[in-house]
Amino acid sequence: MKAEELKTKLVEILSGAGLNYENFNVFPSAKKEFGDFSTNIFLKIKQTEKNISIKKLIILIQKNAWMKENFEKIEEKNGFLNFFLKDSIVYSVINEILSKKQDYGRSDSGNKKKVLIEFVSANPTGPLTIAHGRQAAFGEALSRILAFSGWQVTKEYYLNDCGRQMELLGISLKSHYLKIRGMPAEIPQDGYHGEYLKEIAKKLPDGYEKKESGFFEGLAKQEIMTMIKDDLREFGVVFDRWFSEAELRKSGRVEEVIRMLEEKGLIYEKDDAIWFKSTLYGDDKDRVIRKKDNSYTYLAPDIAYHQYKINRGYDLLINLWGPDHAGYVARIKAAVNALGFSPEKLQIIIVQLTTLYRGKEKISMSTRKGQFITLKQLMDEVGPDAAKFFFLFRKADSHLDFDIEIARKKTEENPVYYIQYAYVRAKHILEFAKEKGIDQKDIAGADFSLLREPIELDILKKLKKFPSIVQQAATTVEVSKIAPYILDLSGTFHSYYQKFRVVDENLKKSCARTALVQCLFIVMHTGLELLGISQPEKM
């Protein structure tokens, strides 16, 4: 049961009593002594309806058949109404999980609507950094969660493969190439000085000395793209589509969208440049889309890109951006709006930066000096799973402190190992039970009412919450709900394990407990899967 279900029921009961009232909350109880669900319904009602008998309403609710069916006890305390679930209702989650298996928690709340998630989208001018890593982890997990919740998800990478930065990349590679062969060459001051480019230059065959920098640009793009794709694959992220800005420009869509805006009277000329009246749609100031020298600013193709994305039939666009693009949200939303689409169609999530630490020591990074930790380096050091877990544990818009030392540790300090240990431990118990002759039939047919320990009911209630945790993550587009949930579940399980034996001489009880462990195992499996974290066989 979900809180909304209970609320709907309460609204129904109220209206049956002639009260049309919906302005109240139903939420999971903050404490055990407050039961399983609580509502502030009476605190709210009292504000507007002065002459209502609360006592009568309580009795009305208590007498309702559905309430009687689901709740052991419904009581009023400190103005709140607290609901205590019947154990039998709690046990029902076991059958539900055992029958749905890996689909437990799946829903169709997305109604098969199409969503396009665009993320990472790093310029192909260098290796992915940890900032991209966090976006990659977040985008991948969000995709999985939305797909699990009934959305049709497409993952797309927008490739800024033209413009000044790419030119510079070509020039830089050529200079590296010439220098390695002992020829005079200078890498431009604002060019790319990183080691990776030198490596690429070394691999190239002789005979390219006379080639234009544009030739090198193509080579560099090719090589770096391969590097990026390899890193992403190792990180467990595969995109459905790589969308090239160069091709977008070739297609004529940029001119087309500017013409559209012009027809709407949203374009004007000033100081030899062409401007978009974004202020009409809530931006701070108008933006240049074509410069004095007739070339486009980055905004022009971006508007075209967003228009094209929507025209491809997506109901929702989600962009993951770094905080350096935060100031850019207003203008692109203005553009989407100006093109006649609701700005709600575009949801932009700012994924905040990550600061790396090695214990107490902060690792300072500077892209300009070529001093940065790449995603590859991070994966090599702590492994993809630990990296993903830490990236996904915090809200996207919170700054993240990532301590490499902790992520490397194989002790209780490291939550990744704590969780994976719980998972492996559960798996091991299931294997042990199997060895002892407990099979799936015994598990499904077990007498669950033998699970009487408070901690057993506690685990079941937590398992029961899983679908709404997923749901919440999907509707709020906030991946960070999942990891703490799994961590909490792991903790409760470790504690249970310590205190009680699952498989022993008491066969009936062993079967019931094995069923419990199997359910927990399934939920943990799905949870880890949604985060893109691997489920180890052993440790």
Place this chain on the structure above:
RNA sequence: GCGCUUGUAGCUCAACAGGAUAGAGCGUUAGCCUCCGGAGCUAAAGGCUGUGGGUUCGACUCCCACCAAGCGCGCCA
């Protein structure tokens, strides 16, 4: 200077659309291995939610001011 994000236990963070006595983990301290994996468990200590006002039955949450940190504020991407 303006804008966005953030400020909660020693540290890293929770707290559902304003709800009950602000919760976890780590670290610290004191304990627990004949037993399905101790990479684990149990317990204790630890707080004027950055500061000062306001809104109300009720504020970590909303409003105003201030303080501190990070990031933006280009005819760069």
